[in-house]
Structure formats: structure tokens, C-alpha cells
Amino acid sequence: xxxxxxxxxxxxxxxxxxxxxxxxxxxxxxxxxxxxxxxxxxxxxxxxxxxxxxxxxxxxxxxxxxxxxxxxxxxxxxxxxxxxxxxxxxxxxxxxxxxxxxxxxxxxx
Numbered sequence: 001x002x003x004x005x006x007x008x009x010x011x012x013x014x015x016x017x018x019x020x021x022x023x024x025x026x027x028x029x030x031x032x033x034x035x036x037x038x039x040x041x042x043x044x045x046x047x048x049x050x051x052x053x054x055x056x057x058x059x060x061x062x063x064x065x066x067x068x069x070x071x072x073x074x075x076x077x078x079x080x081x082x083x084x085x086x087x088x089x090x091x092x093x094x095x096x097x098x099x100x101x102x103x104x105x106x107x108x109x
Contacts, residue, residue, distance in 0.1 A: 018105075019047040028060075045108040052076075052098040062094045069109040076102035 019040020025048075027037055035058055036051040046066050052058045073085040076099070087109065098104055 018049065018107075019045070034058075047105070047107045049103065049105050050096075050098055051103045052100060055100050057097050057099050059095070059097045062090060062096055063092060065090065066108055067091055070106045071109055073105040074102065 018038075019042040021041050023039040023041050023046070025037050025039045027035075034052070034054040036049070036053065038049045038051075040047045048065065050058075067090055070088055070090050071085065072088045073083070075083045088106075090106070096104075
């Protein structure tokens with residue numbers, strides 16, 4: 001799949017939708033050129049997408065987001081299209097690492 005197909009799969013694949021309304025997000029550092037973070041909300045459920053455009057992994061803590069169960073989807077990395085999805089639990093200040101050239105989608109369940 002090319003970039004358009006992968007972007008569609010990230011935001012809309014398998015019946016999962018990014019929130020209908022955007023949400024303000026804040027990052028501790030101004031790194032928009034190498035790292036993107038987007039959030040939305042729909043029916044009181046939060047969706048978040050991180051895109052690492054850097055050549056190295058990005059590590060950070062997720063904080064001030066609703067805790068609980070989330071659906072998580074990943075694509076990217078060295079193979080360009082490695083994909084997986086699972087359910088996970090988000091706790092306050094969850095340490096997260098996103099590999100180089102990778103995107104991560106999370107939606108509150």
C-alpha cells in the first residue's frame with residue numbers, strides 16, 4: 001500500500017474512525033518538523049495519532065489523557081508497511097516509544 005492507503009488505514013481502517021472534532025494538544029517541546037501529534041473526540045471518546053517523521057525512535061510520557069482501555073493501531077517502520085493492532089490500557093504518564101518513520105493510532109474504548 002502507498003502513503004495514501006496507509007494514511008486511510010491509520011485513520012479509518014477496519015471500521016475505526018478518528019474523532020469528528022479536533023482537540024487542542026500540547027507537547028513539551030516544539031518538534032513539529034519531526035513529530036506530529038493529533039487528537040480528536042467523538043461521542044466522548046478520545047482518538048490520538050502520533051507520527052514520528054524522524055530517523056530515530058521518539059520516547060515520551062503520555063499524560064493528561066483519559067486513562068483506561070484503548071484500541072491501538074501501528075504502521076510504518078523500516079518495512080514501510082508493517083501493521084498490527086491490539087487493545088491496551090493507558091495509565092497516567094504512560095511511557096511510550098514510537099520507532100523511526102512510524103505512526104500510532106489510539107482510540108478510547
